[in-house]
Amino acid sequence: MDILAIVESRPRRIAREALYYCLRALKQAGLPSESKKDYFHDSESSMPTEEGVALANEILSFIAFEEGVDLDHIEDHRIHVYLTEIAKASDFAASSVEGFNVETGQELLKRMRGEI
Numbered sequence: 001m002d003i004l005a006i007v008e009s010r011p012r013r014i015a016r017e018a019l020y021y022c023l024r025a026l027k028q029a030g031l032p033s034e035s036k037k038d039y040f041h042d043s044e045s046s047m048p049t050e051e052g053v054a055l056a057n058e059i060l061s062f063i064a065f066e067e068g069v070d071l072d073h074i075e076d077h078r079i080h081v082y083l084t085e086i087a088k089a090s091d092f093a094a095s096s097v098e099g100f101n102v103e104t105g106q107e108l109l110k111r112m113r114g115e116i
Helices: 003-007 012-028 050-067 076-095 102-112
Strands: none
Touching (some): 003 050, 003 076, 012 050, 050 076
């Protein structure tokens, strides 16, 4: 399983939110605790959703499980691997349109052409 597999069936808005929090968490991995910020809260005007937090925690737990250590003990080169994976999953979540897939698109094109 990979990060994309975790998020691809989730609502895109929730996937993008969770992936954003994961990026923030991984960028702080290994920093002293007094230097870390709460990666779920930017400001009072931007509160995280329960679903976004739950999905982010699922992804971060998956990463820790895969590595066999907590986030703060993952080697830097492995952090970069996960940052790349999250970026790819973010591209997918940003580029796909929820509720549509290739089959739906092909059917829509046929209807527009009057073939159905």
